[in-house]
């Protein structure tokens with residue numbers, strides 16, 4: 001049976017292909033400039049092996065010209081050009097990459113990296129142009145050729161005039177439509193900004209004629225409009241420069257030029273890895289928090305370049321969430337990109353880079369913590385909370401990596417301390433790392449529950465952020481020391497003897513506590529004598545996994561599930577306080593009085609804890625009742 005070839009309507013095929021590959025129309029310019037840069041690179045490569053050919057950098061450039069009136073945009077280069085056969089095979093066949101063939105033929109790997117590989121970039125010109133003309137004169141050829149197409153009905157090829165070796169791509173820019181402003185691509189400022197965005201580090205000058213108004217020579221107040229040819233790209237990327245030649249100021253300038261932030265970065269990391277996968281990266285740790293940092297709008301990510309050409313503005317996969325504050329870029333020649341260059345084809349290389357970067361950032365932060373504590377404190381004030389999320393995130397997968405970077409306010413030091421510093425200072429007899437939760441340091445300081453632990457001379461870490469307790473629960477312990485809330489049932493402080501005494505006292509007042517528990521119903525799980533109070537009459541303690549502070553946070557969650565999770569509260573009474581005797585008297589003589597006292601004490605404990613009392617009217621009525 002004879003095999004027949006598929007027939008396809010080229011216009012529709014082209015349309016489909018271009019519009020499904022590229023999400024941003026403006027990248028047509030990136031594609032055409034990358035082709036021009038490839039074409040110049042090819043002369044450079046040829047010169048390496050051809051003695052008769054000299055490569056003098058100053059002769060090579062890319063030029064962008066605009067003719068607004070005729071809606072013409074021209075991209076010219078002084079590169080290797082195309083012969084008539086190459087025009088036919090490279091531009092006449094979709095998905096034929098002359099550049100890929102060149103790379104293979106010349107066995108190119110290192111150094112100057114040719115960008116093109118898929119053979120489709122050129123056609124992106126049809127996203128903005130009705131008609132594309134290519135005039136090209138190949139290196140060493142006498143004649144030039146003109147290729148022309150409207151992207152619908154094939155193309156024409158004819159001989160033409162051209163002085164210099166190289167290629168001109170002439171676009172007849174589409175008319176505006178209701179939805180699209182094609183006029184934009186005839187505006188100098190717009191083109192300049194597209195070049196800056198995607199092609200700033202192309203190795204050859206990209207020139208444009210730029211109009212400006214200048215003081216007329218020899219006059220003091222007469223101005224004239226002049227047009228000057230300017231190079232609009234910066235060419236040599238800072239990350240390819242030698243670190244020793246760069247100053248802090250250079251990095252700071254790069255940070256603000258790139259608009260990574262409006263602050264001055266606290267730290268920069270310049271990484272050049274030359275191993276199995278090569279990459280360069282410049283990353284910054286900002287000092288202050290972007291205004292939208294803790295909002296849904298904030299997008300993490302590093303800029304991703306492939307051989308100096310921007311591929312993605314925010315590559316999220318390069319950063320874990322807990323380092324989302326890091327700004328900067330990564331450039332690698334070794335990435336396998338897909339056709340649109342917006343997606344990475346195999347993420348093996350990317351994963352490798354991401355893992356590498358993660359360790360570098362961690363090390364940088366550790367060294368800052370060790371050697372530049374003041375800076376670290378500033379950093380932690382802005383982003384500490386994010387690090388704590390990292391402990392909790394992903395079921396604690398990276399907790400070991402981050403635990404040394406987190407800090408809490410210390411009751412003793414009156415400043416932020418690391419867990420390591422805490423453990424180092426622990427007296428020998430101290431079993432646990434104690435913490436207390438509350439709204440502010442001031443409030444925690446006054447919490448009755450902290451009394452006994454403080455009295456023992458133990459340090460307490462103050463947790464004021466919603467994430468703190470959740471993160472610590474994930475960590476469970478640090479250097480084999482378990483975390484213990486000052487509100488938890490067993491503080492591990494009493495001797496066996498003391499324990500027995502408390503048990504006996506509880507047993508003695510068992511019936512009274514039972515009565516009090518009945519008054520409070522399911523608001524508390526138990527009423528008992530406290531082991532932790534010294535001067536305060538009452539407090540709320542905690543039994544089980546969910547703490548009172550966690551209940552507070554969960555109750556603010558929008559979904560119903562959070563509202564239902566409650567802490568098992570225990571009302572603890574200080575048996576050394578005079579109130580205890582009043583309770584006992586009331587139990588003997590006046591049960592109504594005991595119920596009033598019970599409700600009052602419970603509400604007091606809630607208030608101290610920063611919790612709202614269920615029925616404030618009842619509470620005030622109870623106080624009046626007491627005053628009668």
Ligand SMILES: Nc1ncnc2c1ncn2[C@@H]1O[C@H](COP(=O)(O)OP(=O)(O)OP(=O)(O)O)[C@@H](O)[C@H]1O
Nearest residue numbers: 035039090097098099116117118119120121122167
């Ligand atoms: N300005 C130019 N000078 C010389 N040759 C060019 C020029 N523009 C395109 N070509 C040739 O045409 C081929 C096809 O270009 P096209 O942009 O479609 O694909 P590519 O650059 O090879 O790959 P990619 O789709 O990855 O950009 C190129 O490989 C190159 O050989």
